[in-house]
Amino acid sequence: MTDRRSERSWEKALRTAAMLSTGGALSGCDVLKLTVVNHAGPIAAAQWHLYVVVGIVLVFVAGPVLLLTPIMAWRYRLSNEHSTYKPKWDFSWWIEGLIWIPPTGIVIGLAFLLWTYTHRLDPYRPIASTQPTVEVQAVGLDWKWLFIYPDHHVAVINQLAIPVGRPIHLSLTSGTVMQSLMVPRLGGQIYAMAGMRTELNLAASQPGVFRGENTQYNGPGFPQQKFDVVALPAPDYDRWLARVRAAAHPLDTAAYAALFQRSVPAHPIYYSRTPDGFFGYIMSRFRSSPTENER
């Protein structure tokens, strides 16, 4: 993972430029701090790297059109009597070659890039690391996210605390309609569907609070369905887990029924104890057939 984390200097410069481009005085440029430009994890860093590469290639694709269109239109305007007029000229093999072959070449080149990166950044691909992976199970509900920590038998609503530097493996399902989980600064997005399990691998490389959200419309509470991803250094993460465990608020029958009611909780809710196999249980509420979206 180290290669992803070490940024090239020109990329860094570009990143700074992008941050400053709209002028520091405007509050508008704060927006960029929320984007992948301000990435906080290896996946997002690699995605930003890919953005830059693709963006540079595309400048050469779009550039000629942006230049040639006004030049041709102006040069050959009716009132310009110095320009040649050849009303019957309608073909040249040279131009044909020029407009078919280089674009095809660029697409072939991009195709290799796409193939490589789609596999390297496949959300299902575990992040290679010397540190042990943290298992988290996410359940999309109306209109909140439930994050279950199966190894610790605790769960939290609308807060995803993760240890900095350790890979996170998320399993997702939905307790209701389809939803989609995204954390722009950490990268990735994957749908959560009832009765099915999808996966997402993420990691944070620096401590901080990052915004996570559901991006798939699912009813009136949709705009409020946001959560904080809190990336903590290892000792703080353990302390956080202890705090959840100490909440003395197990996920019992009453709490379970409340989960499936349409609501927007004002604050994160800690569940000090969850039943074994809770995620699988939620999945099987719907699934009465083997249509699990696993591979």
Place this chain on the structure above:
Amino acid sequence: MSADEVKHPGINLGDTRDLSHRDAEHDLFGFWIFLMSDAIIFALLFATYGVMLVGTAGGPTPADTYKILPAFIETLVLLTSSFTFGMASIAMKHDAGKVRLMRWLAVTLVLGLIFLAMELKDFATMIGDGAYPARSGYLSSFFALVPLHGLHVAAGCLWVVVMMVQVAFFGLDERVKVNLLRLGLFWHFLDIVWIAIFSVVYLQGLIR
């Protein structure tokens, strides 16, 4: 294009106006395209059926549900009706007279109705055995695909009736001939779809 080039081989418009020949050509070509579009609807329902086969939700499976013998007899009935419709088309093409044409159309109609009656009975049996469409995703897809074909057959039967009335009413004028030819395409198309249903749904159901 001269009218000779576009004369439709399956139709006997005789020495009518050139325009009629050309219109007949358009009408039939248009109907082929319509059938192509309809075939896509069936293709997607077949694909949906394939996707949903696993979604039995603990309910009846294909092997529990299908009775192959009635389905096989239905196949024979429908194939025979295609043959009898073919005889009707030949009667029309060779000016064999209204009576013969009407007779073959009537036979086709009766076979179509027998098919429908048998199919409805099949459905009734299935539903009686607990294999109703709301039971599972798999049964939903079965009851979208197969009855849609049945609905087509029913529409075809109605169309045969209308055409018989028109033959009686107008005799064999241009419009009647063109429409009979279109009906023929429709009827044979339903046969092809049924063969696909019989092989994909019923025969494969035996081994599941």
Place this chain on the structure above:
Amino acid sequence: MSASVWPAVLGRFEWHALPFVRAWENPTLNELIGAGAAAIVVVGAIALIALITLLGKWRYLWREWLTSLDHKRIGIMYVVLAFVMLSRALVEAMLMRLQQATAINAPGVVDPEHFAQLFSTHGSIMIFFMAMPFLTGAFNYVMPLQIGARDVAFPLLNSISLWLTGGAAGLMMISLVVGTFSTGGWSGYPPYTELAFSPGVGPDYWIWAVTLGSIASTLSGLNFAVTIYKKRCPGMTLMRMPLFVWTTLCTSILMIFAMPPLTVATALLALDRYLGFHFFTNDLGGNMMNYANLFWLFGHPEVYVLILPAFGVYSEVVSTFSSKELYGYTSLVLATMAIAVLSFTVWVHHFFAMGQSANINAVFGIATMTIGVPTGVKIYDWIWTMFRGQVRFTVPMLYSLAFMMTFVLGGFTGIILAFPPLDYLVHNTLFLVAHFHNMLIPGLLYGMLAGYHYWFPKAFGFRLDEKWGRVSFGCWVIGFYLAFMPLYVLGAAGMARRTQEVFEPSFRPWLYVAGVGALILFGALASLFVQLWVSIRDREANRVTAGDPWDGRGLEWSTSAPPPDYNFALLPQVRGRDPFYDGKRDGDPYAPPPEYHPIELPRNSMTGPVLGIVGTALAFGLVWHMWWLAILGTVMIVATIIARSFARDVHRTIPVHEIERTEAHWLAAVAAARAIPRQLEMTPLNQGLAAVTR
């Protein structure tokens, strides 16, 4: 009647379905906006009916327009429908921008439910009832003229398509007054749109409006394809067809193959909702992923259904206003066909995030990028068409230039979205919204408006006002950039699409800019209407009766403006690719033929209006569970079709003397007109006769 009868008659209708009742009981701003919109529909409809009655035009309207099977009239009615629906959907867009700009840590002007209806109707209308009627109208008007035909292959079917589309659009309007619309977006993804989560009438309105529209489009596609294959005039070989006809053909093929998946998707959703089937439900073996596949198997080719017609318009416009042959005709034809075929191979890129394997995502991502090649070729072909030409910056040409510059930016972001790893970051955000508006506004709306300005003189016999045309053009372009460029930034910052309330203060300036952009876009639409009014007012000064205001190239310019019912007194003989342009240079295209023959045309029919009205009634009955109405509607449809099959007297013949009179009238106008050079084409001197430069 006893109380128990009412539910059988009214289905699930009750008084609170009317926004007026809701606003009366609970007069919040949100409800008042809803009631106001409904009032506009009701008052508008009443005013229209009153106006027609007052002018005594019902008979004229019925005979000359509503029952007409003339492809030109049907085309015009489609475009009128498109403008009406464009107005509504654009106002909805403004309301959404207003909402987001005012809802930063505040409730804004409309509540979440209402906002969800707004984005659902905006999308559904813009795609199905603005874009589709607009391009279908353009095909209808122009294509038969361009291939030298007297009408489409199936004129009655054409009228039925129009009326089904109109009926479906009417259903959208009714949903504003009675009940509520779907909140599931234009794509109507289940399980959200299933009964378990959306029990109201909304999704049913969506299902039936879209189903009627998709059936109408399938029939239109079939009609145009047969017309192009079978009704070209002598000498019009495939490789001599104008590019607009080629794009019509490709679009029609796409419609024939891509509309059925939509019909299947909505029909299966309807089975789930009405009969308790389990196609896309969460439980009992339903699988919503199948819906995503079916919908986008339609949805992606649909993108090219929308964009290819505009490509056809640009090909005509750039060539005409550069006074030059189209560069790379064969290339353009191949590119168009390649796009049409490839469009069926990319649908998965609409849901890269659904958890399929990296291999599948990569294959579909690469297929998506591949479409960029033929698209790029087309843009370059237009650029090289201007090369060594004589370019005139008329309104259609301005739209074409703005399109080329803007569309490329959309292609840029399209390639980004084609990369699955990049898509994960911006999927379902405003970045995506910005991208598809960046494709469809230049790639559809500009094209249709260019076509509207280009062919309007042909259809009505006078030019549109140039000044207001330029004002409108400027507003469409500036408004577009202001409204949508900020959305790219917001999307990259993770602002999800369909967001009714915003909790990120840093989004504020961008949302304000986008709001201003929406206002300017509304100004653009308003200027179009002003332009139409000014043009009608000044029509006598801008007449182009002779029929050729732009030194046109195709057969459509070789008739009077407006063309006679029969289009061509004698079917033309074509010898090359620009038959009329070459005809003007090689001889006298206005020389009358030695003799005329009687012409047979389809007689008017009320089948279309009846099917449209009955179809809408059926859909309305289904939405409200008024089963008697649904059954009655079904029976009426079958009965109408059977009754029509008994009709035999379906043609009328135009006698020779009438043709002679019409033609003589036109030829006199041609003789009286002054041939003008291109420098003067925007002046009142332009009477539709081009000075020929050899």
